[in-house]
Amino acid sequence: MVTRKEVAELAKVSEATVSRVFNGLGPMKPATKERVLEAAKVLGYHPNAIAQSFARRRSGNLGVVLPYMPKVHLFSAYYFAEILSGIGEQVREQGYDMLLSLLAPDDDLDYGRLYRSQKVDACVILGARDTEAQRSSLLQLQEQGLPFCLVNQRFEGLSFLEVDADHVEGSYQAVRHLLDEGYRKIAFLNGSPQYSNSMDRLHGYQKATLEAGLPIDLSLQFEGNYSRTSGYEAAAQIWENRDQVEAIFAANDRMAIGLLQGLRERGWIAGRDFAVIGCDDSDAAKLSDPPLSSIKVPFFEMGKQAARAVLATVGGAGEAQLQVKLPTEVKIRQSSKSGVWRVGS
Amino acid sequence: MVTRKEVAELAKVSEATVSRVFNGLGPMKPATKERVLEAAKVLGYHPNAIAQSFARRRSGNLGVVLPYMPKVHLFSAYYFAEILSGIGEQVREQGYDMLLSLLAPDDDLDYGRLYRSQKVDACVILGARDTEAQRSSLLQLQEQGLPFCLVNQRFEGLSFLEVDADHVEGSYQAVRHLLDEGYRKIAFLNGSPQYSNSMDRLHGYQKATLEAGLPIDLSLQFEGNYSRTSGYEAAAQIWENRDQVEAIFAANDRMAIGLLQGLRERGWIAGRDFAVIGCDDSDAAKLSDPPLSSIKVPFFEMGKQAARAVLATVGGAGEAQLQVKLPTEVKIRQSSKSGVWRVGS
DNA sequence: TTGTACGCGTTATCAA
DNA sequence: TTGATAACGCGTACAA
Numbered sequence: 001m002v003t004r005k006e007v008a009e010l011a012k013v014s015e016a017t018v019s020r021v022f023n024g025l026g027p028m029k030p031a032t033k034e035r036v037l038e039a040a041k042v043l044g045y046h047p048n049a050i051a052q053s054f055a056r057r058r059s060g061n062l063g064v065v066l067p068y069m070p071k072v073h074l075f076s077a078y079y080f081a082e083i084l085s086g087i088g089e090q091v092r093e094q095g096y097d098m099l100l101s102l103l104a105p106d107d108d109l110d111y112g113r114l115y116r117s118q119k120v121d122a123c124v125i126l127g128a129r130d131t132e133a134q135r136s137s138l139l140q141l142q143e144q145g146l147p148f149c150l151v152n153q154r155f156e157g158l159s160f161l162e163v164d165a166d167h168v169e170g171s172y173q174a175v176r177h178l179l180d181e182g183y184r185k186i187a188f189l190n191g192s193p194q195y196s197n198s199m200d201r202l203h204g205y206q207k208a209t210l211e212a213g214l215p216i217d218l219s220l221q222f223e224g225n226y227s228r229t230s231g232y233e234a235a236a237q238i239w240e241n242r243d244q245v246e247a248i249f250a251a252n253d254r255m256a257i258g259l260l261q262g263l264r265e266r267g268w269i270a271g272r273d274f275a276v277i278g279c280d281d282s283d284a285a286k287l288s289d290p291p292l293s294s295i296k297v298p299f300f301e302m303g304k305q306a307a308r309a310v311l312a313t314v315g316g317a318g319e320a321q322l323q324v325k326l327p328t329e330v331k332i333r334q335s336s337k338s339g340v341w342r343v344g345s
Numbered sequence: 346m347v348t349r350k351e352v353a354e355l356a357k358v359s360e361a362t363v364s365r366v367f368n369g370l371g372p373m374k375p376a377t378k379e380r381v382l383e384a385a386k387v388l389g390y391h392p393n394a395i396a397q398s399f400a401r402r403r404s405g406n407l408g409v410v411l412p413y414m415p416k417v418h419l420f421s422a423y424y425f426a427e428i429l430s431g432i433g434e435q436v437r438e439q440g441y442d443m444l445l446s447l448l449a450p451d452d453d454l455d456y457g458r459l460y461r462s463q464k465v466d467a468c469v470i471l472g473a474r475d476t477e478a479q480r481s482s483l484l485q486l487q488e489q490g491l492p493f494c495l496v497n498q499r500f501e502g503l504s505f506l507e508v509d510a511d512h513v514e515g516s517y518q519a520v521r522h523l524l525d526e527g528y529r530k531i532a533f534l535n536g537s538p539q540y541s542n543s544m545d546r547l548h549g550y551q552k553a554t555l556e557a558g559l560p561i562d563l564s565l566q567f568e569g570n571y572s573r574t575s576g577y578e579a580a581a582q583i584w585e586n587r588d589q590v591e592a593i594f595a596a597n598d599r600m601a602i603g604l605l606q607g608l609r610e611r612g613w614i615a616g617r618d619f620a621v622i623g624c625d626d627s628d629a630a631k632l633s634d635p636p637l638s639s640i641k642v643p644f645f646e647m648g649k650q651a652a653r654a655v656l657a658t659v660g661g662a663g664e665a666q667l668q669v670k671l672p673t674e675v676k677i678r679q680s681s682k683s684g685v686w687r688v689g690s
Numbered sequence: 691t692t693g694t695a696c697g698c699g700t701t702a703t704c705a706a
Numbered sequence: 707t708t709g710a711t712a713a714c715g716c717g718t719a720c721a722a
Binding site for chain 2: 046047048049050051053054057059061064068076077078080081082084085088089092097098099100101102117118119228257261264283284286287288289
């Protein structure tokens with residue numbers, strides 16, 4: 001390995017000067033600078049990142065923590081791919097690298113490893129749930145001063161760095177849309193209440209319902225676990241109450257598509273016999289038949305902002321805005337239109 | 346930060362002994378060991394990973410290189426999610442961490458940064474294409490001795506560590522299946538020939554075709570770019586030649602689904618008017634309507650084996666097997682069945 | 691504008 | 707079985 005020392009010798013300067021050249025520090029004679037760069041080029045010198053981290057006491061890595069679930073596809077790949085890409089873009093702009101950490105469900109408490117070992121300067125945490133264990137782990141992290149930012153998850157009562165989407169408003173608009181299409185009996189298939197965004201959607205749903213002068217009917221609320229299968233299973237329950245249901249708002253696209261499939265097997269076609277709107281506006285929404293209306297969530301941008309926010313605190317810059325909430329947007333497709341296929345009804 | 350020195354003082358041993366305890370090296374009195382561990386616990390000592398990397402001259406990181414494509418979803422999220430999970434599992438078992446690197450299309454040549462800066466001990470490279478630029482970058486890496494492993498991509502004539510799937514056999518079986526269902530006019534929608542797996546599929550397709558005594562008809566071969574849109578566009582071309590086509594083998598699920606959608610708009614329904622089989626057996630295959638037959642590729646396992654193989658060479662253990670090829674499996678669903686809906690035809 | 695010299699927290703070698 | 711101590715490659719305060 002070529003070291004600074006060898007470059008210094010060849011360029012006939014001190015090692016400190018080599019460092020200065022590579023870090024662009026201090027005033028220096030252009031001639032010196034050029035000699036150093038020339039020598040570095042000749043020798044093929046590149047600073048050793050690990051030694052740099054060691055000396056700077058900073059790793060230059062942003063940790064990205066995400067739940068590890070080998071065969072359990074509760075989260076869609078789309079969701080993580082978008083957020084990861086967003087983080088990746090921001091990180092690259094700031095000269096950082098991303099250290100991925102897949103957290104098994106049973107070592108929830110082990111956020112520690114990453115920071116203790118100093119392998120990362122900060123973390124972005126994805127797929128967190130609001131449980132006692134998580135709260136205490138995060139509080140611990142906070143006390144110990146490792147900067148972290150949560151994406152798409154809030155913890156009521158605690159003051160963490162969080163980048164979220166406005167799921168309340170998104171859901172409100174989605175249900176408004178169904179109301180505007182003339183539907184009145186609107187069911188809601190939610191995910192686990194351990195996710196703050198599930199609760200947010202519930203609030204949006206209730207707000208729109210109440211505003212329309214409709215009662216909150218608990219028999220219209222169902223719970224799945226964000227998997228397609230759970231949507232498929234919910235279809236059976238909904239079918240039981242089919243005279244009570246004209247439209248369904250599902251808390252993500254995967255469940256919505258499971259729903260579509262389950263009801264189709266019973267002869268009910270979305271966009272003809274009933275309406276469905278999902279959430280995430282994932283690729284799957286465009287792939288489904290009929291194309292699925294959905295709430296577009298800016299996952300890419302959320303990842304980007306989370307990375308930016310948490311890296312800002314590392315730089316020691318004044319605290320960034322603590323809680324960010326990005327807007328969502330309703331995308332209408334065939335699955336939630338009324339009248340289109342209903343010419344005869 | 347608590348350092349080894351403080352632990353040594355509290356435990357009344359030398360710093361070297363503390364290191365020995367934490368690395369399980371050399372013989373030592375149980376009593377000493379316990380004193381050290383106790384002291385470490387009291388102080389909350391954890392070895393500094395960066396200092397360790399520095400001293401060991403090993404980062405403990407496995408680099409994962411993947412093409413960066415913000416809005417260009419040429420690869421499916423499913424594909425990468427599976428491979429990443431596989432890598433993640435293996436890496437975790439070996440006490441490594443994953444450093445993600447999103448490579449922009451224009452810095453193809455910059456595999457170097459990662460290894461020059463010594464941030465990784467080895468790399469797994471995803472989504473590589475067979476271009477001159479790539480070949481030379483990889484050769485360069487090889488010369489410089491950075492261990493790397495390619496996933497799902499071979500370079501004919503070069504001797505790299507590669508973990509691939511048996512796409513030739515998979516495609517052969519897929520086309521055999523279509524033949525068995527009674528189809529004779531079988532079109533093939535391939536992806537870019539820059540990917541070795543595209544070429545493999547072509548070979549499998551040709552092999553099955555020839556074996557069945559059918560001619561190789563170039564007008565039955567189409568090329569997309571693995572996106573849904575390109576499948577959708579191919580539908581138009583295929584529709585032109587619709588009297589020449591009874592079934593289509595598409596090189597991935599996304600194009601297959603685009604095909605389904607494009608042809609459906611013209612009134613052609615898969616599994617009734619024609620057959621389609623895709624490749625990857627991604628989530629989308631189960632979401633589509635009708636459910637899409639597909640070739641299952643063990644992406645998770647491929648990621649895992651790639652990580653294992655390349656980390657083995659780091660340990661300095663004798664070279665692992667250079668080229669691995671994992672089996673594929675044809676999954677039959679409704680899109681490729683004949684007769685099911687064809688009662689009347 | 692440049693050089694000197696120390697420190698960072700380990701690992702690993704050599705003695706004892 | 708344990709202790710001293712020299713690297714490791716770089717950042718940086720201070721001196722010149």
